[in-house]
């Protein structure tokens with residue numbers, strides 16, 4: 001397997017979903033690169049993938065592997081957008097630096113809802129409490145002490161530009177970008193989140209409320225924020241799934257930014273706009289499921305669009321004719 005092109009799309013006949021052969025190819029590719037980097041296999045069943053590193057060439061050009069998948073960014077409501085991206089550290093430092101916080105001797109830790117000092121003790125910083133019902137399954141209700149704010153009253157007395165820290169967590173990414181525009185460490189994160197189309201999410205939105213696609217774009221934004229030149233291999237599995245066309249355009253711009261910085265992006269995709277923008281396309285087929293798995297065509301989009309056996313070709317040709 002030779003990888004010497006910056007943006008590569010593995011496409012397959014529509015109907016082959018997340019568990020399809022193209023997904024398997026990214027798993028194999030990931031394990032080959034992990035092997036080259038001296039990392040242990042990530043998938044417990046990687047041994048069954050029969051990865052033969054001897055057959056791989058070009059892997060030595062990668063110095064890092066980043067898989068941007070749709071797995072949740074956290075399994076409890078304690079992780080959220082702000083904590084995952086690291087932006088919340090900057091916000092907590094901002095509050096600790098206010099005149100009021102310094103007068104009271106509050107450190108940045110005081111503004112975490114995960115430590116006893118500053119959080120509401122009734123709900124232990126969760127913002128809600130479990131309610132046992134006699135004849136019904138238990139449920140959750142807003143915490144009677146903090147009304148969902150997650151902090152104790154003293155912590156909430158500290159404000160920055162008229163808002164306490166709980167009110168900042170309630171802001172959308174778009175609103176927070178304005179509110180925190182004077183805080184470089186936070187605004188960098190917020191801008192990258194907006195660039196991948198997540199401006200509508202709340203900073204404190206629990207990880208458990210985010211969709212797989214949102215989780216994937218948060219991970220991508222976190223990567224973009226580190227934005228450095230390099231030779232990383234980024235692997236993404238159907239990143240456009242569930243996205244509005246305008247968000248797909250945003251996402252593609254970000255992926256090309258990674259490529260422009262010297263990295264390689266390989267993705268599994270059925271979306272024609274994405275396939276058309278790639279430098280190299282590998283079309284797997286000829287059919288879906290058991291009828292697929294063969295490389296039907298490979299090359300720049302214009303070449304794959306002319307491939308005779310490819311089920312994708314006529315659609316790709318029509319898409320290329322439009323642009």
Ligand SMILES: [Zn+2]
Pocket residue numbers: 120121122123124125126127128143144145146147148149150151
């Ligand atoms: Zn509470």
